[in-house]
Amino acid sequence: NAGVTQTPKFRILKIGQSMTLQCTQDMNHNYMYWYRQDPGMGLKLIYYSVGAGITDKGEVPNGYNVSRSTTEDFPLRLELAAPSQTSVYFCASRGGQVIGGQPQHFGDGTRLSIL
């Protein structure tokens, strides 16, 4: 049981390039989340999904896009990378209902540098 798997673990991009951060979970969780964590800061929600085909914006969605075509996969797309997007990106998933929610399970993260 792998849990939440993120790829790649590290990436360096040039300004203006695009890339997709991959996230896959094998726990059959409906809810999936993308966060970014800047040094010394907490996690900021970028996008989330409550099930296949349904996504919604979090606190900091600008510059990112997501899709959720299957229960397992929730890729995060960066278009026109900017230095402000240098961060560590975490994907998380959880099961259960909205009320009395289950905790999130996190992937190992992707360290992204934009130069």
Add this chain to the structure above:
Amino acid sequence: QKEVEQNSGPLSVPEGAIASLNCTYSDRVSQSFFWYRQYSGKSPELIMSIYSNGDKEDGRFTAQLNKASQYVSLLIRDSQPSDSATYLCAVHTGNQFYFGTGTSLTVIP
């Protein structure tokens, strides 16, 4: 803007002492509360979850929730050097989770 506030620390305690970590939140309708531990360069790891007022104990960890005061705390008894990490408070409201900036804890041998 929903807010979760934590003392950033750093908090230093001697080995064997009790470490006390605090968190306040702004949204009264928040439903569930979680404490995560994050080692440097690693992903957050769930320590405790609490859903109703009062105390919840799990080994050396005790979470306390007071919804009237909008306050959550985490006590770590018999602190060990391996407890040295950043502790994140997370509040679940609706479909989203809101995180504090974390409290850095150092346990001194």
